[in-house]
């Protein structure tokens with residue numbers, strides 16, 4: 066298969082970026098999207114052109130590093146992450162547009178690489194249970210019904226890629242934050258800090274420049290881990306609960 | 311050099327407690343005077359950094375990903391072991407210890423392995439307290455499964471994402487400490503060298519991967535938690551950034567590298583199909599609980615799997631190992647797959663693949679049960695291979711997965727360089743020649759939460775707080791050396807990409823130092839590797855400049871280290887004239903093809919000391935003392 070690529074190139078955070086055109090030739094349908102880019106990059110390097118920089122590591126949909134907007138949608142709007150997208154899903158000969166995740170809270174560092182440390186700072190504000198090493202009781206002393214544990218796991222499955230933010234018109238981080246808040250609010254371990262956590266995480270989200278949620282729910286549609294927007298509703302309830310407390 | 315393992319005296323069961331009591335404690339008021347650098351924030355590094363900060367030490371943590379949450383540990387699927395005996399099936403600390411030491415083919419240090427089993431239960435408690443959503447039973451207690459051939463159910467899990475959930479637990483503890491100002495976190499920062507002052511590790515030199523800036527950090531101790539070197543084979547199940555650089559640079563500064571040839575090849579990965587591939591995806595080992603592994607009985611079989619009648623199939627694991635069957639340990643399963651393929655009976659386009667067939671299980675249990683158990687994995691397989699494993703058997707083949715070898719450490723997890731501690735997959739200590747499934751997560755967290763935080767305090771008190779400044783000449787020299795090396799890479803101005811060299815190195819290693827090794831192959835590899843290295847330094851093409859985000863520089867620098875490291879790997883494999891665990895020397899096998907260990911000559915840890923690039927490193931031996939267990943022949947028949 067062959068493709069025409071339009072790729073966002075930007076030398077560094079300060080530079081102005083622009084779309085550049087490249088050819089991807091002799092691509093095999095079993096290749097992942099990133100393997101296709103690897104092939105293009107090997108080619109570019111041989112021609113003396115700086116390869117296209119993008120974040121990636123695990124290449125199997127779990128680390129949350131890969132973060133491309135493909136044809137206007139984070140992770141191409143397909144099942145899974147960018148690294149899981151396979152080339153057989155594209156029409157031979159088609160043109161593919163590749164851009165970075167864009168959001169005020171995710172400034173571009175170079176090409177398709179963005180700075181997502183804002184996500185870490187939201188976690189620092191309250192995305193944890195304050196327990197120190199060695200203080201734990203026997204794990205079976207905390208009984209958690211299977212369905213509660215499963216629901217908490219549904220929320221905990223978030224990989225922190227930021228696709229929800231990139232998909233949202235308001236660049237809101239609600240789905241990501243809601244997933245963490247809900248996971249811990251569902252579990253007995255998270256109760257002691259329940260109100261404090263949601264207040265602090267929401268406050269930090271605002272400081273980082275994430276937008277508000279106005280219920281477009283584009284986030285859920287692109288989430289590679291199918292995190293449900295019901296967690297946003299849950300977080301709103303948690304937030305209200307914390308306000309009245 | 312005399313290697314002192316510092317294993318405490320006394321009965322095995324009491325060593326750790328006794329040692330904990332005998333170690334010196336840092337006065338609480340003094341803790342903030344001590345500082346530690348933790349390189350790596352996987353399970354080992356994140357848990358260590360958070361725990362050290364909780365104790366009151368000043369901590370700086372580093373990782374090369376854009377966030378500490380993305381370390382390679384995140385991809386672990388199957389689970390984590392602990393000797394809780396929640397299932398009442400006869401498990402105990404001693405049994406977990408014994409299984410681990412036997413699984414490692416009696417090439418690990420008894421006291422370390424015992425301690426690992428001993429603290430395993432605390433890990434589960436700790437992670438549960440953090441809110442890790444482990445799988446539960448209806449009654450609310452924790453669920454377990456049997457994993458990796460264990461005969462008790464001691465594996466705890468969170469769906470197929472155990473590593474992710476454990477790492478996010480450790481990461482949340484770490485983020486809490488960052489928020490409290492007790493840890494300073496440096497993501498996108500790659501360690502380039504360790505700095506020694508008066509023989510002690512007192513700092514590191516790093517490269518900022520966004521700006522290219524080279525800078526130094528000083529502390530009272532340095533902890534390497536930088537993971538394994540499985541990508542020396544190029545193709546592996548590991549994250550693409552995994553590398554040997556941190557450990558190798560420490561080796562060049564005098565740290566001993568132990569058992570580098572002990573590497574695990576995982577039996578159930580998606581086979582290699584094309585040259586474009588840079589990683590092989592692991593299909594969880596749990597699939598072997600219900601899948602049956604087979605190849606055609608005849609060579610060069612052309613028929614589709616469904617067309618091959620039952621009596622023309624060879625379920626080779628069931629045939630050779632009737633009692634363990636498809637659950638035979640990883641090394642044995644991997645080697646058997648290779649044998650079948652070398653014999654011309656492999657399947658798939660490359661003919662290096664075997665079938666993992668679920669049709670019997672589907673007939674017996676129904677498709678729904680199989681879907682409930684492995685639905686995610688089946689989807690993942692279909693996405694990658696465009697084949698539906700409910701209908702067509704999966705194709706799998708072994709791939710490089712884990713490295714038991716690593717920097718030599720004593721019982722305190724300190725290398726032979728005082729102050730330089732090594733934890734997690736980066737050290738060599740607990741798994742011997744082969745690691746059991748679900749034991750790496752356990753070891754990373756044991757080291758980080760429950761061992762290092764104690765032992766490092768002892769080192770601190772013995773040495774006192776030094777408050778070292780990075781203005782010292784040792785730092786200037788190291789920075790200069792790092793800068794020069796990067797400049798040298800950029801100046802080669804050759805034609806071939808760093809990746810193309812990595813691929814070629816991987817091929818040599820896979821063919822000559824992979825699942826089976828022999829003297830002839832290893833000697834050839836030892837000729838080919840230096841030649842490839844020379845070619846690299848004459849013809850590598852590293853574009854761009856040093857003072858920007860530059861993936862060419864990052865990759866080239868890592869490949870350059872692999873090109874040196876591969877040589878000690880092969881030397882180690884050549885030196886060890888026996889077959890043990892994952893190290894299979896073809897010369898040392900029984901008539902049936904089983905490994906022949908040589909305890910008289912090789913019951914030692916091989917620890918290599920750097921003597922210059924291209925020079926033969928010096929071998930130091932730590933004799934393994936077994937006080938409690940009897941060395942037995944591993945048999946899974």
Ligand SMILES: Cc1cc2nc3c(=O)[nH]c(=O)nc-3n(C[C@H](O)[C@H](O)[C@H](O)COP(=O)(O)OP(=O)(O)OC[C@H]3O[C@@H](n4cnc5c(N)ncnc54)[C@H](O)[C@@H]3O)c2cc1C
Pocket residue numbers: 349350351352353354355372373374375378381382383384385386387388389390472473499500501502535536537538547548549552553555556592711712733734735736747748749750751752754
């Ligand atoms: C696909 C897969 C599945 C697995 N499943 C299981 C399982 O089910 N159960 C089990 O027990 N084990 C499993 N393992 C093994 C286990 O995941 C690893 O052994 C373990 O997670 C390693 O943890 P670690 O903390 O030592 O290192 P890693 O998680 O590899 O972390 C290394 C850290 O070091 C940093 N780093 C490395 N070099 C540098 C440098 N030069 N400068 C700065 N930072 C650096 C990285 O950024 C990273 O933060 C699996 C492994 C794989 C590949």
Ligand code: FES
Pocket residue numbers: 120121122123124125126127128129130131146147148149
């Ligand atoms: S590279 Fe890890 S999720 Fe894509």
